[in-house]
Amino acid sequence: MDLVLKGLNIKGGYELPELYVDAVSDVSLELHRNEVFGIAGESGCGKSTLIKILYGYVEPPLTLKNGSVELYTNDGNTFNISSLSPDELRKTAWWRHVSYIPQNAMNVLNPTTRVRNHFTEMYTAYMGLEKSEAFGRAQKYIESFGLPNDVLAAFPHQLSGGMRQRVVIAISLLLEPNLVLADEPSSALDVINQRAALMFLKNAQKMLGNTLVLVSHDMGIQGILTDRMALMYAGKLIEVGETQAIFDNSLHPYTKALVKSLPRLGDKADREGLKGQPPDLRQPPPGCRFYPRCPHSRPICQKEEPKILEIERDHHVSCWLYVS
Amino acid sequence: MPSLSVSYILEVLTRLSVPALSIILVSLASWFLSMKALALSVKGEDFVSYAIIRGLSRKVVTKYVMRHSLLPQITSLALSLGYIFNGALVTEYIFAYPGLGRLLYQAITNADYNLMLGILSYSIIGVALAAFVLDLVYPLIDPRIRYGG
Amino acid sequence: MKASNPLKATIGVLIVLLTFAFILPHFAPYDPRRWATVPRDQPPLIAYPFGTTTVGQDLFWLSSYALRNSITLGVLTAFVSISIAFLLGAIAGFTRSSILRYTLTLFIDSFCLIPGLPVLIVLAYSWRKYLSPVLIALILSIFGWAWPSRQVRSLMLSLRERPFTYTALLSGFGMIRMFFHEYLPYIVKWLAVSFLGLLNWAIGMETTIAVFGLSSLEEATIGSIIYWAMQYQAILRGIWWWLLIPILILVLLIMTLYELSKIAGELIGAR
Numbered sequence: 001m002d003l004v005l006k007g008l009n010i011k012g013g014y015e016l017p018e019l020y021v022d023a024v025s026d027v028s029l030e031l032h033r034n035e036v037f038g039i040a041g042e043s044g045c046g047k048s049t050l051i052k053i054l055y056g057y058v059e060p061p062l063t064l065k066n067g068s069v070e071l072y073t074n075d076g077n078t079f080n081i082s083s084l085s086p087d088e089l090r091k092t093a094w095w096r097h098v099s100y101i102p103q104n105a106m107n108v109l110n111p112t113t114r115v116r117n118h119f120t121e122m123y124t125a126y127m128g129l130e131k132s133e134a135f136g137r138a139q140k141y142i143e144s145f146g147l148p149n150d151v152l153a154a155f156p157h158q159l160s161g162g163m164r165q166r167v168v169i170a171i172s173l174l175l176e177p178n179l180v181l182a183d184e185p186s187s188a189l190d191v192i193n194q195r196a197a198l199m200f201l202k203n204a205q206k207m208l209g210n211t212l213v214l215v216s217h218d219m220g221i222q223g224i225l226t227d228r229m230a231l232m233y234a235g236k237l238i239e240v241g242e243t244q245a246i247f248d249n250s251l252h253p254y255t256k257a258l259v260k261s262l263p264r265l266g267d268k269a270d271r272e273g274l275k276g277q278p279p280d281l282r283q284p285p286p287g288c289r290f291y292p293r294c295p296h297s298r299p300i301c302q303k304e305e306p307k308i309l310e311i312e313r314d315h316h317v318s319c320w321l322y323v324s
Numbered sequence: 325m326p327s328l329s330v331s332y333i334l335e336v337l338t339r340l341s342v343p344a345l346s347i348i349l350v351s352l353a354s355w356f357l358s359m360k361a362l363a364l365s366v367k368g369e370d371f372v373s374y375a376i377i378r379g380l381s382r383k384v385v386t387k388y389v390m391r392h393s394l395l396p397q398i399t400s401l402a403l404s405l406g407y408i409f410n411g412a413l414v415t416e417y418i419f420a421y422p423g424l425g426r427l428l429y430q431a432i433t434n435a436d437y438n439l440m441l442g443i444l445s446y447s448i449i450g451v452a453l454a455a456f457v458l459d460l461v462y463p464l465i466d467p468r469i470r471y472g473g
Numbered sequence: 474m475k476a477s478n479p480l481k482a483t484i485g486v487l488i489v490l491l492t493f494a495f496i497l498p499h500f501a502p503y504d505p506r507r508w509a510t511v512p513r514d515q516p517p518l519i520a521y522p523f524g525t526t527t528v529g530q531d532l533f534w535l536s537s538y539a540l541r542n543s544i545t546l547g548v549l550t551a552f553v554s555i556s557i558a559f560l561l562g563a564i565a566g567f568t569r570s571s572i573l574r575y576t577l578t579l580f581i582d583s584f585c586l587i588p589g590l591p592v593l594i595v596l597a598y599s600w601r602k603y604l605s606p607v608l609i610a611l612i613l614s615i616f617g618w619a620w621p622s623r624q625v626r627s628l629m630l631s632l633r634e635r636p637f638t639y640t641a642l643l644s645g646f647g648m649i650r651m652f653f654h655e656y657l658p659y660i661v662k663w664l665a666v667s668f669l670g671l672l673n674w675a676i677g678m679e680t681t682i683a684v685f686g687l688s689s690l691e692e693a694t695i696g697s698i699i700y701w702a703m704q705y706q707a708i709l710r711g712i713w714w715w716l717l718i719p720i721l722i723l724v725l726l727i728m729t730l731y732e733l734s735k736i737a738g739e740l741i742g743a744r
Binding site: 090094095100104108109110112121125171 | 370371373374375376377378379380381384388391392466467468
């Protein structure tokens with residue numbers, strides 16, 4: 001089966017005392033095998049929340065209000081991620097079939113444990129190996145990635161940020177899952193290390209043939225690395241499709257403004273920005289959430305939310321401009 | 325007579341059980357509070373949620389949290405060991421327990437300044453020594469502060 | 474807010490205690506401190522709600538009087554300690570002169586490390602003929618200021634090094650104006666919480682040295698009631714209320730003050 005993950009009508013957010021933050025609202029998407037799928041959008045648009053829901057790491061105050069997430073593995077198993085508890089997921093799907101690289105990955109390693117212990121405890125937990133055997137496997141694994149051997153013996157604070165990032169990426173690929181969810185894997189690094197980390201991820205994806213979901217607000221990264229991508233705004237999916245199509249033929253006004261704002265070689269014209277801010281998700285507005293900032297708005301945009309429509313092959317958009 | 329016989333040791337233990345219990349019960353509360361605050365703050369750290377995400381069992385994650393919360397507690401433990409030499413003044417007075425604390429009180433009421441000076445110096449050296457040993461031992465337990473690392 | 478229930482309970486108990494301590498003594502039908510005013514060794518009855526002592530005092534009126542003294546003494550100690558702590562700590566943290574900073578820091582840290590209880594006992598014992606609540610408050614203040622002073626100092630240091638200080642200075646704000654306009658509101662809030670903590674400490678400390686008999690024995694305080702109860706072997710003779718009542722009142726007072734300081738701390742922490 002070509003599909004790796006199907007998310008339908010996902011609605012989730014943060015349940016705080018006396019209010020609910022609608023972080024992800026009615027998002028549906030399909031991920032195919034052997035592709036790099038990007039999720040782009042500004043800070044606060046719900047990308048990280050969506051990733052957590054897709055992984056199934058839903059701990060309070062995060063709640064899944066509606067929707068389903070199904071994972072289809074290479075060997076024909078189906079996991080209904082949205083209905084399983086974290087404990088059940090831990091025993092079945094996590095890390096074996098889907099892994100997660102959290103945001104701020106440089107700081108997720110345990111400061112008082114050596115790097116090799118991070119690997120050995122994974123081997124012990126998932127394959128029941130003895131410590132010595134696990135240690136040997138970890139060494140071979142690290143070498144296969146091209147990372148120096150003394151990384152294993154070090155403590156996390158003795159490594160540079162870029163190296164720690166690569167270690168976290170290596171840990172995520174340990175059991176060769178079908179789906180890897182990477183949340184801003186390079187945002188905290190300098191450009192040199194950014195490239196190294198991203199190339200690391202991309203080469204691993206090519207070698208293993210898995211599906212990589214790359215969440216990043218950096219459109220440049222999305223353009224270079226992803227095959228297909230989705231754009232989110234204020235918790236809603238506004239445009240999904242092949243990356244090339246989205247850049248060459250942006251449909252949604254937000255996408256158009258975003259692509260226009262990217263610097264290009266030789267283009268010295270002034271960059272324009274959109275005025276305004278995304279809406280407050282504690283009290284989301286009834287109509288299209290982009291309405292206050294949209295230069296092409298119509299009366300209906302304020303009243304009703306547009307549905308997602310397929311405009312050309314594998315290029316969907318949610319905007320009233322394309323409904324008539 | 326003081327000796328290493330079982331009956332003597334048993335008698336000492338019986339005699340000190342109630343005063344010790346009164347001190348333990350009172351100090352337990354503050355240890356609970358600080359451990360709770362520490363464990364809560366450690367639980368919220370990134371590496372703990374990463375351990376959960378990675379699918380490590382609850383047992384392993386609890387071990388992580390405990391290990392991290394214990395580190396500052398060891399500092400407090402070392403310092404409170406140093407305070408042994410202070411003598412538990414009030415407790416020994418109330419239970420009429422013949423220890424350093426009661427000796428100090430008797431020194432005060434008898435205006436025995438030499439004895440007072442001796443006991444107080446003893447306690448200061450005790451605390452300073454405990455702090456010194458702690459400084460030497462701490463890098464062994466917390467890898468983040470190894471010198472030159 | 475759901476958190477207001479502990480607050481309401483705490484404030485309720487506090488009001489009860491304060492009424493007991495400050496309003497009730499005015500209604501006492503006799504001077505509670507005088508001996509042989511009521512029948513001795515009466516257990517708690519309607520006539521004598523808290524019972525009576527071996528020397529013929531009504532424990533109810535006595536403890537209300539004593540509570541007033543204890544609280545007043547605590548407040549005085551806390552006030553003097555906070556003032557000294559603030560003065561020394563603020564200078565130590567704020568000053569640019571490294572000599573002043575170093576000397577003051579050394580001074581403050583030394584007072585933190587000196588074992589307080591033995592020295593307090595020495596002082597109280599030497600002056601036992603002159604002990605009155607005011608003198609005790611002053612003696613307690615000698616050690617009470619040390620730890621809060623350390624905290625004020627580090628607070629000042631951190632405020633000074635914050636970016637907003639540099640920004641303000643570069644924009645032309647004078648240092649003195651900086652101090653009064655920006656720092657003071659923040660510090661005053663912190664001092665209020667510290668005051669409650671000091672109050673708790675002072676009451677506990679006074680009770681501790683009272684148990685040794687080193688408190689004001691004519692002016693009753695909660696601690697001195699405990700002392701006299703122990704002196705007259707109250708427990709052994711079955712007069713359990715003489716010891717239990719002051720202990721209960723003390724525990725109630727300290728718990729309430731602690732809850733109050735915790736709530737105040739949360740109020741300050743919540744931005």
